[in-house]
Amino acid sequence: MTNNPIAPPRKKIKKTKKPPSFSSIPDDVIVNTLAQISKSHYRSLSLVSKHFNSLLSSPDIYFARSLIGNTDARLYVCLWLPTPSSSHRHRWFNLSYSQGQLTLVPVRRALSSSYSPDRLNSTTVAVQSEIYQMGGSNEDKRTRAVRVLDCRSHTWRRAPDMKVARKHARSYFLDEKIYVIGGCTQTEEAMTWGEVFDLKTQTWKPLPKPPSDGRITGPWCDIGSVIFAERDRKFMWYDSRNGKWLVVDGLGLVYCLRAKNSRTIQLVNHAGKLVIIWDKWHMRQREHKSVWCAVVSFEKRLFPSSNMWGKVEQCNVVLGLAHKSYKLSSCLSVLV
Template sequence: MSSSKKEQSSEPPSLIPLLPEDIIIDILSRVRWCDYRTLPLVSKHFRSLVTSHELYARRSLLGCTERRLYVALSNRETTSHNPYILCLEANDNHRLVLIPWPTHVPHVGSFVTVGSKIYAFDMLNRYHHLPIPSIDRRFQTVHLVHCMNATMDVSVAGVIDWKIYVTGFTKIPWDTSAKMVMAVFNTETQIWESATETMIGRPYGCVVMAAFVSPMAEDNISDEAINLMAGKMYTRDARNSFVYDPKEGKWETDKRLNMFKWEGGCVVDDVLYYYDIRGGKVLRAYDPRKSSWVVVKGLERLVADGRFSESYYTGSCDGKLVLFFSKDRMIKGIRSAQISLERRHHQGRSEILG
């Protein structure tokens, strides 16, 4: 026998497969979710365990749940879109990890999260006659819900009180007689409730202010003020910004919000943030309680890094704002920043620092 074979035979076999299954599940439940993509390569048994209900029940019991930020990236050369997750490495660096995505689920479109499920609405709604897929993030399984009760293109969606509000075109975008329609899906009953026409044009973004008061708020906010801001959907078209109140069932314009053509925004602690790529390349914030815009300070270096970018995206994860932008005009790389936010008073004015 050669020396190399002796060395291989002297290596102790892995003991994990010899353990009882409940102990294996207990061990795997402590592994970071980002590493689960490699576990199925170990064996077929591991592949089945990674998607098992027992594993995720154990993770929840141990408090090993993680907040995950999903990112869909497009390749201009291949026109393909692939989903990634932003993962934190052991050296505190972040990287985007390609993840498996269920078949027949759109890779680009409007995605909303309700509980443990992601509902996917195709950007062009090419499959409006087909059921809408929802992905259970815990097990990467797909459940189909009833097809939408309206045909629309370029749809955007938001969630208020476990209901998904989807808006989009009923006709081709360049037709001046085209109408916007809003469809409402109740995630608890799994039924489409209504489809009504709206007053807005092509939606360029959609964010929702929830019934939540930030612990970093600098003053006491009355219940009346909370009710005024809570559970409303904000969107804009090419000209105006609008606010939708589901209790009233109607859209209204918002002149203060309309001061800037915000796009690709997100909400953190009931404040709207967006990266103004046209007006000075700054991070702007809109507080609906005070109907005021401010520039987030403390990000001068970050803004300098992104001065040559022509594309960007903002998102929220675990109470922080995440900003993605291209490294240059050729989009040869992507940079990301995770931003902690702090609200302060300075000389009688409110400031937000990042």
């Protein structure tokens, strides 16, 4: 008879619980959470994982943000820059704050097989989260083409062509309609001075030329019900009650940094603040110039005089030593 020793009982191994991962959380919960965060943090959050990056660039995140009214105003800047091959191309940037300075951050390239990004002398307007680009020159020929950049997905789509080919035209957005003025020959201007695009019907209609031409020729923009413009190298606002143009006070820093050889490129309404963009030639390197930007907030003082006072919140160079052939195509404030 053999003795079979009884094996000692095995110790139960306690299974350690793994901490929950993001992959176990439903996508709709993550999207609804991210929608409540400012879009300025999305660039950092996209580095968490590929899945996060995918969700942050999907239409779902913007739909969720729109439902709760959490939209941010972002400045989109388009520059026409030379390339090493001696050609030029458009590049899109966001103008944002970084370490207390205004800086240009490259935007992920907008892709479209049917869109040529290098169309110079076009005119652009912002409509909510989209940018409409109209006309311009393609191989020195004017074009009627209209393209739309969706700033949420950074993709392009086609829109109905204008009735007249235009370049160097001017445009503005008002009451769900886009107005495009000029940019054609003098012969054409008599009949087709401008045209208007109805967003609801997606159709263009001619805009007759008014009998008197009271347009502002220099850079301008409207903030609320006030028009701001550059006149005689001074930044001014239009007092509609008195029918007079008055100088905006408090902009001494901008005038100090903007030399005599500077040229104001654009004035932009960005979330109720005035963004002033200008370029300045370098005295020693005459083949180059720099791009400057200032952000100005306003208050209206009733005493001792009814005037507009500006507070320069930020003012610095955003693009240094740019080649003289560069051009700023557009700067627009978009809600995303």
